[in-house]
Amino acid sequence: MGTSREPTQYGWAFLLPSVILLGLVFFYPIVVFLSKTFLDPGPTLKNVIDLFRTDVYLKVLWITFRISFTVTVVCVLLGYPIAYLLCEVSEGTRNLLMIMVIIPFWTSLLVRTYAWMVLLGRRGVFNSILMSLGILHSPARLLHNSFAVNVGMIQMMTPFMVLAMYSVMKGIDRGLPRAAESLGANKFQAFIRVFLPLSLPGVGAGSLLVFIYSLGFFITPALLGGRKSIMISMVIEQQVSTLLRWGFASALALLLLAATLVFFLIYSRFFKIEQL
Amino acid sequence: MKRDARKWVVCLFVAGVFLVAGSAYGAAKQIVLSSWGGTYEKNVIKAMVEPFEKETGIKVVVTSYPNFAKIKAMVDTGNIEWDVVDIEDRMLRRGLKAGLFEPLDYSVIDKTDLLPGAVHPYAVGIEFWAGALAYSTEKYPGDNHPRNWADFWNVKKFPGARALFNGPYDMLEIALLADGVPMDKLYPLDVDRAFRSLDRIKKYVTVWWKKGAQPAQLLTDGEVDMTYAYSGRIANIIKDGAPAGLSFDQASVNIEWLVITKGTKKVKEAMKFLAFCTRPKPQAMFNAAMQYGPINRRAFDYIKPEVAALLPTAPQYEGMTWIPDAEWWADRAEELQQRWESWLLK
Numbered sequence: 339m340g341t342s343r344e345p346t347q348y349g350w351a352f353l354l355p356s357v358i359l360l361g362l363v364f365f366y367p368i369v370v371f372l373s374k375t376f377l378d379p380g381p382t383l384k385n386v387i388d389l390f391r392t393d394v395y396l397k398v399l400w401i402t403f404r405i406s407f408t409v410t411v412v413c414v415l416l417g418y419p420i421a422y423l424l425c426e427v428s429e430g431t432r433n434l435l436m437i438m439v440i441i442p443f444w445t446s447l448l449v450r451t452y453a454w455m456v457l458l459g460r461r462g463v464f465n466s467i468l469m470s471l472g473i474l475h476s477p478a479r480l481l482h483n484s485f486a487v488n489v490g491m492i493q494m495m496t497p498f499m500v501l502a503m504y505s506v507m508k509g510i511d512r513g514l515p516r517a518a519e520s521l522g523a524n525k526f527q528a529f530i531r532v533f534l535p536l537s538l539p540g541v542g543a544g545s546l547l548v549f550i551y552s553l554g555f556f557i558t559p560a561l562l563g564g565r566k567s568i569m570i571s572m573v574i575e576q577q578v579s580t581l582l583r584w585g586f587a588s589a590l591a592l593l594l595l596a597a598t599l600v601f602f603l604i605y606s607r608f609f610k611i612e613q614l
Numbered sequence: 615m616k617r618d619a620r621k622w623v624v625c626l627f628v629a630g631v632f633l634v635a636g637s638a639y640g641a642a643k644q645i646v647l648s649s650w651g652g653t654y655e656k657n658v659i660k661a662m663v664e665p666f667e668k669e670t671g672i673k674v675v676v677t678s679y680p681n682f683a684k685i686k687a688m689v690d691t692g693n694i695e696w697d698v699v700d701i702e703d704r705m706l707r708r709g710l711k712a713g714l715f716e717p718l719d720y721s722v723i724d725k726t727d728l729l730p731g732a733v734h735p736y737a738v739g740i741e742f743w744a745g746a747l748a749y750s751t752e753k754y755p756g757d758n759h760p761r762n763w764a765d766f767w768n769v770k771k772f773p774g775a776r777a778l779f780n781g782p783y784d785m786l787e788i789a790l791l792a793d794g795v796p797m798d799k800l801y802p803l804d805v806d807r808a809f810r811s812l813d814r815i816k817k818y819v820t821v822w823w824k825k826g827a828q829p830a831q832l833l834t835d836g837e838v839d840m841t842y843a844y845s846g847r848i849a850n851i852i853k854d855g856a857p858a859g860l861s862f863d864q865a866s867v868n869i870e871w872l873v874i875t876k877g878t879k880k881v882k883e884a885m886k887f888l889a890f891c892t893r894p895k896p897q898a899m900f901n902a903a904m905q906y907g908p909i910n911r912r913a914f915d916y917i918k919p920e921v922a923a924l925l926p927t928a929p930q931y932e933g934m935t936w937i938p939d940a941e942w943w944a945d946r947a948e949e950l951q952q953r954w955e956s957w958l959l960k
Contacts, residue, residue, distance in 0.1 A: 394956040401959075460775070461836045481837065482821050565780075565822050565958045573955065579683045580781075581948055582708060 371584075375592050378585030385589035395573065395590060399597060402570045405484065405559070406552035409491045413548050414541060416492070417499035421540070424500070425507045443497035451558050454490045455481060458562075486562035491555055498551065499544040506540025542609035546602075553598055570594050644673040645880045645887060648696040651678040652827060653850050654904060658700075661900035666890045672883050682709070685875060689714050694878040698887055704783060706737050706871050707944040716874040716881055723889040729927075731937075732909035737871035738888050741900065742907030744845035744926035744935065745784045746865035748829060750774075752857040753839040760840055762863040763792035767811070769818050774839030776815070777832050780822035782954040784866050784938060785812065788842065791864050797936040805950065809957055822958065833858045845926055849905035867907070867926050867935045901925060 375385050389395050420439065424432055442450065457463045458480040465477040480486060510533065518528040556571040563569075570590060577587035647663070649655045655676060663674045680699045688694050689712075701709065709715055715736040725733050732739025747766055749759050753774050760772045766788070779785055786803050789811035795804070821838055823829055829843035830851045848860045872891060874884045890896060892909065898916035901908040907927025908914065914922055922928050926935060943950075 392952060392956055394952065394959060397959050398955075459835055459837055479820065560824065564820070565816075568955070568959065576951070579681055581951055582682055582686060582712065583948060584683070 371588055372592050372595070374585045374588035378588065382585070385585040388586055389589050389593060395570075395593070398568050398570050398573055399593060401566070401568060402553055402594070403597070403601075405487060405491065405567065405569065406549050406555075408488055409495055409552045410545050410549045412488070412492050413495050413499040414545060417496055417503055417544060418537075418541065420496075420500045421503035421507055422537075424504050425510075439497050439500050442493070443501075447494055448557055450494060451490055451561050454486065454493070454562055458486055458489070481562060482564040484563065484567040486564075487559045487567045490558045490562045491552060494555075494558060495548045495552060499548050502544035502547055503537065503540035506543065507537050510536045539609070542605075546605060546609075549601070550598060553594065643671065643880075643883055644675060645697040645883045646675045646677060646695060647698045647700070647887070648677050648680045649700045650680070650826075654846070657900050657903045661903065662887075662891045662896045665896060666887055669890070670883075670886060672886065674887065680705075685709065685714050686712060689876050692877055694875050696875055697878045697880045697884045699873055699875060700740060701737075701871050701873055703869050703871065703938070703940045704943060704947070706734070706873065707940045708947070709873070710736060711944070714873075714876055716876050716878070716884075718874070718888065719885050722885045723892060725892075727894065727910050727912045728892060729909050729911065732869060732892075734871070737873045738892055739869050739909035740872050740891060741870050741897075741904065741909060742867050742927050743870055744862060744865040744867050744907075745779075745788075745842060746845045746848070746926070747840065747861045747863070748833060748843040748845075748848040749840040749859050749861070750833055750836070750838075750857055751859045752836070754859075759859055759861075761861045763788040764794070766840060766842075767792035767815050769815075772840070775820040775837070776818050777821040777823055777829055777838040777841035778815075778819050779842055780824050780958070782950040783943065784842065785954075786950070787866065787936070787938065788864070789815070797864065800936060801939045801942050803942070805953075809953070812957070830856075830858075846904045846906050862926055862931045863934055865926060865931075865935045866938050868938060869909070870906075 376382065378385070420435075424435055424439075427435065455462075459465065460477040460479075460481070462480070464480060465474065468474040469477065514536070515528040515532045518532045519525065523531065554571050555569055556575065559567050559569045560572055570593075574587050574590050574594075577583045577590065647658075649658050655678060659676055663676060667673055677696065680696075680701055682701075682705055685696065685699060688696065706715075717735055718738060720733075723738055725738075728739070732742075747760060747762065751759070754760065754772065760766050760768075765772055766776065786805060786808035787800055789808040790800060790804060791797065792815070793807060793811040795807075821828075821832055821841075823832065823841070826844045826847055829838075829841040830847040832838045832841060833843075833848070834851055834856045843860075845860060845862070845865065848858055852858050852860065872888050874881060874888070878884060894908075894910045894912035895916060897908040897910040897913035900906075901913060902917045902921050902925075905921075905925060907925045908917070917925075
């Protein structure tokens with residue numbers, strides 16, 4: 339206590355290097371690219387108009403949001419018990435479980451996507467097992483559809499969800515549910531009425547992270563998806579690298595950004611962002 | 615303090631080493647070629663790059679995946695990373711409009727024996743590749759296999775999982791061929807009829823692939839039983855013993871080009887490289903290995919007749935194949951791409 343000081347007047351200067359770096363390598367290129375919506379080729383609104391001239395891009399945006407939403411919900415359902423378990427077990431078990439969460443998290447997304455191709459293929463592991471057990475007579479179509487995209491993305495995103503929820507849950511005072519129990523609540527009631535509400539900021543943070551991250555997914559839907567699981571990033575890539583329509587690609591990116599911000603604003607009304 | 619000084623000396627020394635190494639690196643004559651990776655790139659290196667380096671002393675650094683956006687960015691910013699790029703015909707047409715390439719000097723490149731289709735003021739051919747029908751010989755053993763696009767569309771006679779390219783190019787054409795349009799009456803394409811024909815096959819197509827390496831993988835993994843594919847990729851897995859077959863009946867024959875990026879400081883060296891690649895011997899070596907069609911007539915002098923028989927430009931396939939009209943596509947690419955995407959989502 340004795341050595342604590344008032345914050346100095348120039349404390350913000352410590353932020354300067356990161357702000358400059360972020361401005362230079364993040365904000366500047368984004369502004370330049372997004373400005374192409376209205377400036378490529380020449381000052382124009384054509385790119386924006388093109389977006390709404392057919393319903394195809396809104397449809398793709400809808401698919402993107404739908405997949406991201408499904409992924410987020412399943413990640414919450416899968417991640418919550420895992421995060422809860424991580425808080426409850428002994429230290430040794432926790433380390434072991436933590437490793438099992440973190441190793442996939444560290445493994446390249448591309449590698450995991452290919453792994454799913456090996457597992458879900460027509461001659462893949464699942465089909466072989468099901469067929470040799472006599473449950474299936476001809477291979478099921480597990481790959482190249484929205485199911486595969488969802489499965490793949492859920493596996494990619496679950497660690498994010500678990501880590502976000504765990505960081506909040508481990509900060510919850512364990513005395514509180516115990517106090518509830520001492521006052522007559524059973525274990526279930528103590529969980530539902532004390533622990534769960536306290537852990538909600540973690541659920542909120544995890545969901546936001548997973549949802550927004552999922553919106554930009556590219557490799558997994560491109561490799562595991564079928565014709566009806568096109569995500570907006572795939573269309574952007576197509577416009578940039580094959581069709582050379584950077585202005586339109588930028589308009590698509592702007593659409594995604596705007597939709598994300600709208601979502602974020604609605605979301606922040608339900609979850610107080612400062613709690614996250 | 616002393617330790618700090620030592621640190622500085624080490625830093626300066628390291629920086630110095632990099633500077634010296636960097637300038638020595640820059641002094642050596644060197645060009646960068648952007649190619650397509652995999653076996654393709656390996657064979658470009660063996661047939662063209664290495665003999666060229668030996669003959670001229672000019673080093674060629676090969677890097678993967680020509681990307682149009684990247685070329686445009688290089689030309690726009692004047693920061694040329696790739697001196698020579700290997701591109702498809704469609705990309706050439708679009709790139710010409712954007713003014714991305716250097717004009718070629720045909721006093722350096724000898725065009726006497728080059729096929730006329732492979733000579734262009736801003737590009738010279740490297741090979742002819744075919745968009746052909748590939749099938750699994752496990753699923754269709756013996757002689758009863760799909761041969762042309764009408765067979766591909768015939769799901770009763772040839773049941774099985776199918777794959778097509780995810781994009782309108784060639785797909786509209788083969789849909790029309792499957793619908794009975796003769797090869798010489800394809801252009802201008804009857805787009806509505808093509809989409810109606812595609813409607814009929816849509817249900818049976820399990821994979822819409824994006825990259826040229828995918829169909830070969832799909833056949834090898836048994837993921838699909840027949841697919842539209844680039845002939846060389848399939849020929850290569852057949853060579854490696856994969857259970858696949860290839861039919862050139864109604865295949866599209868496309869030219870692949872080499873171009874020089876506009877604004878490069880290595881125009882002279884790049885031009886020499888292009889001249890070398892189009893000579894009969896490198897052409898023969900590369901195309902025989904890849905099973906593509908050479909662009910130099912005299913290349914066939916160096917190719918064994920049994921190998922020549924597998925090349926899409928071999929005499930026996932004359933009249934069996936068609937050439938996509940890149941000019942027709944150039945103005946419609948965006949519109950048809952958009953229509954393709956909406957169609958696919960329906």
